[in-house]
Amino acid sequence: MVDVLLADDEAMVRAGVRAILARDPGIEVVAEAADGYEAFEAVRRLRPAVALLDIQMPGLDGITAASRIHRELPGTAVIMLTTFGEDEFIERALREGASGFLLKADDPRELLAGVHAVAAGGAYLSPRVAARVIAGLRGGRTGHGTAPGRPMERLTARENDVLALLGAGLSNAEIAARLSLVEGTVKAHVSAILGKLGARNRVEAAIAAHQAGLVGERSADRPADRPLDRP
Structure with a gap:
């Protein structure tokens, strides 16, 4: 069973994501959070396999929370799940330790696949995000790697x-x-x-x-x- 923390400041978004995750009997949402501080504390307390974090949250933003989780609680893999697919957000998230990056408009199957991939120690970018990253590499725009x-x-x-x-x-x-x-x-x-x-x-x-x-x-x-x- 893959334990997941879900963090988003919009209750309706959390409900929708939780419903998608509930389709997979191998995934369980063990906690929810409405801001980055809550998310970090929940990860510290529960040590879930995966933390799904929105980027823009009150208090501590998702990327900063991802950085703290990566540094202090490396047993939890982080996936950014966001509306924002701009290169700046993708680069910052990956630089700060996120193992995956998904867009809320992606196919729900990408979410399930991403959770299992990072929980198994892999990395996962949705096709649209991967296309931007690879295009950035070909154009010499990214500083990663x-x-x-x-x-x-x-x-x-x-x-x-x-x-x-x-x-x-x-x-x-x-x-x-x-x-x-x-x-x-x-x-x-x-x-x-x-x-x-x-x-x-x-x-x-x-x-x-x-x-x-x-x-x-x-x-x-x-x-x-x-x-x-x-x-």
Whole structure:
């Protein structure tokens, strides 16, 4: 069961999101919050697997709350669920440690898939958000991740394989199955990759993989529905 904290200052929005999550018997909303402070305290108290945060909330905004959760309570993965899909918000959220970014206008199935993906240790961007991120990479507009070159040269061949699959949006368990490794070994590789690249989280590492062209090279048979890999 994936425990979820839902934070949004609009009660009707929370009700709608809760109804979508209730469709999945593997997801349970364990708490709700109307502002960022409430959200952080609920995460600190309950330690849910996933926190769904709106960006614009009174008191503490969602991105600042995401940053605090990422620093102080890293066992909880954060997904930003918002109306605002501007590049500035996406970049700030990913920079501050969010593992996923979804728009409220997205297909409800994206929400369910995103919750399961980040709970399993993966990263998840809805197709529309992924398209903006990839377009930003191609246009050189984003500062996330690590540019191709020297940092990539510090990775071992196996770490490059893991990074390519991470860039395709696979979870640790899926990477382990693909490479015939145990999940603990994949976790160790991911930690080493983040350290060598100077990436703060899996999303930044995934973006670095796209920048370096690793995803197309090593993950040609990746699942087609992974939004981080959609152009």
